[in-house]
Amino acid sequence: MKTMAEIKETLSKLKDEIHRRYGVSRLEIFGSYARGEQRVDSDLDVLVEFDREVSLFDVAGLQIYLSEQLGAKADVVLRRSVRKELKDIIFAEAVPV
Secondary structure (H helix, E strand, O other), X not given: OOOHHHXXXXXXXXXXXXXXXXXXXXXXXXXHHHHOOOOOOOOEEXXXXXXXXXXXXXXXXXXXXXXXXXXXXEEEEEHHHOOHHHHHHHHHHOEEO
């Protein structure tokens, strides 16, 4: 299991590639990793914003790419699709990369 510091370092190195391939303009980690409560079986919750229109296939491709690069299952969530009742909680704990 990678630490939060290792994940942030990996994502920081991949940031330009992620932007070029997928159009990600903003990337944040939230959930158990952001709170320091991750376990061996935890997935990595990634909050993203795109600078262009994307399809479900683009989001799925990003999710697969991140999972492969990080060696952990990544769940990609679009900032604009976060449910209203969860926005305050998720946005408050989100850690920018």
